[in-house]
Amino acid sequence: MADMRPVDPNLVPKLKLKGGEKMPMIGMGTFGSDRYDAAQVAGAVRGAARAGYRLFDCASVYGNEALIGPVFAEIMGEGVSRDELFITSKVWNDMHGPGQAIASCEQTLRDLRLDYVDLFFVHWPFPNFHPKGAAPDYHNPDSRPFIIQEFMGVWQQLQTLKARGLTRHIGVSNMTIPKMELFLKECGEPPAAVEMEMHPCFQQEELLRYMVGHGIAPIGFCPLGSPERPERDVTPGDVSDMEHPVVQAIAAAHGVHPALVCLKWAVQRGHAAIPFSVRPEEYISNLRAVTEDPLTDQEMRAIKAVESGCRLVKGQVFLWGEHKDWRLLWDEDGAIAGW
Numbered sequence: 533m534a535d536m537r538p539v540d541p542n543l544v545p546k547l548k549l550k551g552g553e554k555m556p557m558i559g560m561g562t563f564g565s566d567r568y569d570a571a572q573v574a575g576a577v578r579g580a581a582r583a584g585y586r587l588f589d590c591a592s593v594y595g596n597e598a599l600i601g602p603v604f605a606e607i608m609g610e611g612v613s614r615d616e617l618f619i620t621s622k623v624w625n626d627m628h629g630p631g632q633a634i635a636s637c638e639q640t641l642r643d644l645r646l647d648y649v650d651l652f653f654v655h656w657p658f659p660n661f662h663p664k665g666a667a668p669d670y671h672n673p674d675s676r677p678f679i680i681q682e683f684m685g686v687w688q689q690l691q692t693l694k695a696r697g698l699t700r701h702i703g704v705s706n707m708t709i710p711k712m713e714l715f716l717k718e719c720g721e722p723p724a725a726v727e728m729e730m731h732p733c734f735q736q737e738e739l740l741r742y743m744v745g746h747g748i749a750p751i752g753f754c755p756l757g758s759p760e761r762p763e764r765d766v767t768p769g770d771v772s773d774m775e776h777p778v779v780q781a782i783a784a785a786h787g788v789h790p791a792l793v794c795l796k797w798a799v800q801r802g803h804a805a806i807p808f809s810v811r812p813e814e815y816i817s818n819l820r821a822v823t824e825d826p827l828t829d830q831e832m833r834a835i836k837a838v839e840s841g842c843r844l845v846k847g848q849v850f851l852w853g854e855h856k857d858w859r860l861l862w863d864e865d866g867a868i869a870g871w
């Protein structure tokens with residue numbers, strides 16, 4: 533029987549951001565993966581907040597901020613103060629032009645019914661557009677590669693948003709070391725946090741160490757291996773984290789679902805994780821998992837060996853020109869891929 537009691541938010545481990553502010557290390561993802569509608573996700577946010585979640589990972593492209601906003605208002609009406617909450621959002625790839633990132637954040641704030649978000653990200657470092665539910669081979673002829681001058685145009689808008697008090701911190705997402713090397717030289721204000729894919733079968737150890745070494749707080753998305761991800765992100769050879777024999781054996785030893793092993797591992801490894809679920813028994817146990825019964829050092833070492841190089845969110849719909857290989861987006865040969 534799942535323990536459905538709320539979790540004390542004070543027991544949830546915290547990650548320190550530059551400047552000393554603390555962010556919960558488990559948050560609620562809000563991407564419905566084209567499978568759960570906005571009302572279902574908003575309902576899960578309500579349940580999660582009542583269960584003790586304080587970090588919520590939103591984005592304009594998830595198409596549900598306008599329904600999540602009233603839930604935040606409701607939760608605050610129930611006595612959770614704004615400064616107990618840590619709410620993130622992101623500017624989507626089709627709003628990178630002059631003034632557009634600012635307009636996107638302003639719209640997000642209207643939708644979320646907030647005066648400010650805690651952290652505002654550039655969702656992807658490529659300006660482009662693809663329709664909801666796009667096929668894996670969808671190709672937009674206007675897509676563009678990473679161009680530092682264009683990216684700086686977006687980043688400067690995020691700095692303006694911070695100066696105006698519309699976001700308290702600013703961050704990047706889906707970056708690589710070559711892009712970060714160039715960006716950190718130019719950025720003026722460095723990012724406070726990064727969102728990057730991390731789960732046992734895709735640990736991104738080098739990028740994680742790079743981010744931590746630069747004082748950038750790491751947040752891992754798809755922490756459970758995103759079993760419900762959109763079809764376009766499912767490719768032959770993908771490995772399932774929760775079905776991995778090492779993860780399953782550790783789960784059996786602890787008497788828990790493998791999902792909870794993935795989350796304990798993430799937090800003990802030192803990064804935040806933002807699992808998604810609309811099912812109360814899942815999202816409550818996800819939060820509770822990091823407050824009790826930690827993994828042993830030996831189990832942590834065993835999971836290190838689970839690494840399989842299995843990137844799930846490949847981003848192929850963002851390719852530009854005639855390029856067809858999604859690996860190009862991730863600068864795997866150490867150089868930034870361009871036209």
Ligand SMILES: NC(=O)c1ccc[n+]([C@@H]2O[C@H](COP(=O)([O-])OP(=O)(O)OC[C@H]3O[C@@H](n4cnc5c(N)ncnc54)[C@H](OP(=O)(O)O)[C@@H]3O)[C@@H](O)[C@H]2O)c1
Nearest residue numbers: 561562563727753754755756757758760791807808809814
């Ligand atoms: N910055 C970015 O570019 C980016 C990219 C991707 C995601 N994200 C963020 O990261 C969040 C999480 O990623 P995600 O939703 O793709 O994947 P995920 O959290 O790895 O997986 C979510 C799925 O795992 C299952 N699950 C959750 N808790 C479980 C439990 N305790 N036991 C068994 N199954 C469980 C649920 O399946 P069922 O629905 O079948 O229950 C749920 O749909 C997103 O919601 C979004 O906020 C950010």
